[in-house]
Amino acid sequence: MRRELFSSDHHAYREVVREFTTREVTPNLRRWDADRLIGRDVWCAAGERGVLGLGVPEEFGGAGQPDFRFRLVVVEELARAGAHALNSSFALQDDIVTPYVADLGTIEQKKRWLPGLAGGSLIGAIAMTEPDAGSDLRGVRTTAVRDGDQWVLNGQKTFITSGYNADFVIVVARTGPGTGSRDFSLVVVESGTPGFSRGRKLDKVGLHAQDTAELHFSDVRVPAANLLGTEGEGFVHLMERLPRERMSIAASAISSAQAVFDDTSRYCFERTAFGRPIGDFQNTRFTLAEIATELDVTRAYFDNAVLALNAGDLTAVDAAKAKWWATEVQKRVVDRCLQLHGGYGYMLEYPVARAFIDSRIQTIYGGTTEIMKEIIGRDIAAAHGGRPAAGAGDRARTA
Template identity: 75%
Template sequence: MDRTLFTDDHDVYRELVEEFVTREVTPNLSRWDEERLIDRPVWLAAGKQGVIGLSVPQEYGGGGQPDYRYQVVVIEEFAKAGATSLISSFSLQDNIIVPYVADLGTDEQKQGWLTGMARGELIGAIAMTEPGAGSDLQGIRATAVRDGDEWVVNGQKTFITSGINADFVIVVARTDPDAGSRGFSLVVVETGTPGFTRGRKLDKVGLQAQDTAELFFDEVRVPAANLLGTEGRGFAHLMERLPLERLSIGTAALASAEAVFAETRRYCFERRAFGRPIGDFQNTRFVLAEMATELDVTRAYHDAAVLALNEGRLSAVDAAKAKWWITELQKRVIDRCVQLHGGYGYMLEYPVARAFVDSRIQTIYGGTTEIMKEIIGRDLARSEG
């Protein structure tokens, strides 16, 4: 089925990204995994090539291009190279951190942080999850207390993407203990601030090159001007940006599943058993047919969601549907691709094996599958009320 999501401009941009992947990404993938860290040069190169920061307004050094389809192109090309850790890191920057600063920041904040991100010189992170608060963000215990012209931040965060590399962290903190969901705010803490320390780089099952960390805040004092957005509206700010965050996770999941399927399809007609390609056996053809159909149908929903996002019509419920369905599909597809590879599918030298371990987190972060279904279910219940 022909895909009509993209225009000629997107195709030209894809060529630029393909060249970037060949030059800057593929030669470094193994080293990044071994070092368990994506180093700075690729960020700087991406900034120069417009592979990151494309949505940053032009007055702050970016491309001024809000069309999410360009992000889809980047994610798809990274997925073809098996650069799932880089997808996670760059997608956090472009689809979460940049929109927070661009939408909520003062001009001074934008000049300081957006300009650096557009150049690939600054890396941002957002600290929501705590040891005792994951999907239930109202369980957050980190605090930010106003003291004159400063905020004093205390608490602990964990599972923070880009936590080691980050130059600044948007901390979700409780600023009014008596205000319930209206008692949270977003406060930015920059690297080097006294009392802000990083714990260990967490040893994950997959996404080895993507740095995930524990963060600690002990009487961390930051200027009052480091409040991002409106005091007490931290939850509202989070909720307003969840459709983009969750769709971006779905985009990465679909791109990875399609890349692994394409590689597996080739493998099935190259690998021989009992005197013929394994793709000539009926069971193999049926499994391939099932995956091809599921991917095509899912792509149609995903692409419709992309257009809805561009037009400002993507609801939190529709984004939740995309997030849980596509990430669960990714797990199913890649698991079946491992099976079709046989013993080779369990060897990390094969892309399918690396994709297998990298995919497992997708149904957890950004809101678990169970939370996505709860969001959808509550909406259904309200509509019947």
């Protein structure tokens, strides 16, 4: 009973993305997993086909299309192909890094980085998390000290998505003396800058093809012009962009869950046991019915949130609801679908097995489920004159 979210333009674009996925993605998935790295050629191919840079203004080489539904088409088609690592990497590029540059960058910064981001020749990353600073970014210890016309950075970051492949990294650094909201800024560090090094590619439970790295900054000097946004406004810049980031993760969650369910539904009426399809057993049908209902109900909320995001009306609280609920639904759906596959569900040659290991991070990065509930709970408390819990954080991510 889903209302049509997409127009004819979105459907036409879907054919473009599907053709790109068939040609450039599906044949390479196993190789990328084995290499623990996504080849850079697919980034350039995505840029050429208009799969990247949708929101980048046309004067900087993008499509100039801010409608999030076009991004949703990309997410759905990559999920349909089981390209979870690439989906996450493209989401970081188009829903997090690119908006930071497009919204906060000077004209010179936009000219320098946006065309490459849109075309796929540049890969960006954002470095927030540190070994001792995850959910509460006030614990960030990486510093950026002004020295004449340069910033000097020292510190360490971890769990940085695209950290190994990235051509530049937006670094959250302490630029003030304390831990207040005005003591942090965003500084861009480009690959090859002396003192900037990458540690090992981290060995993760899932998303094996997606490079996740440790980053080290030792007296790294970058031009003062590499400050992104306003000095001391780093936290403000982060908070302002949370709704889109969390909607991007929710989009991946609902799309991946739907793809796994569709595949499992077909499997249940192809696989036989005791002389009939397993889909003919009441327990299987009840399970499929429960999953289908949960997905439809979740999609209804999510679709409304997409329209609110497009209209500029989506609040951080509503985005938090979409993020935690959709990712928890994804986790439940994938687990139940794997169970319906029996022993085959545990074999990595089956899409459900890869979806199982790739989905586990979804309730953690971009803000854990617990942090999302805290944000929502604080909003409810404020409406009734309550006070927020002491020390409650608002961030957690692997990015």
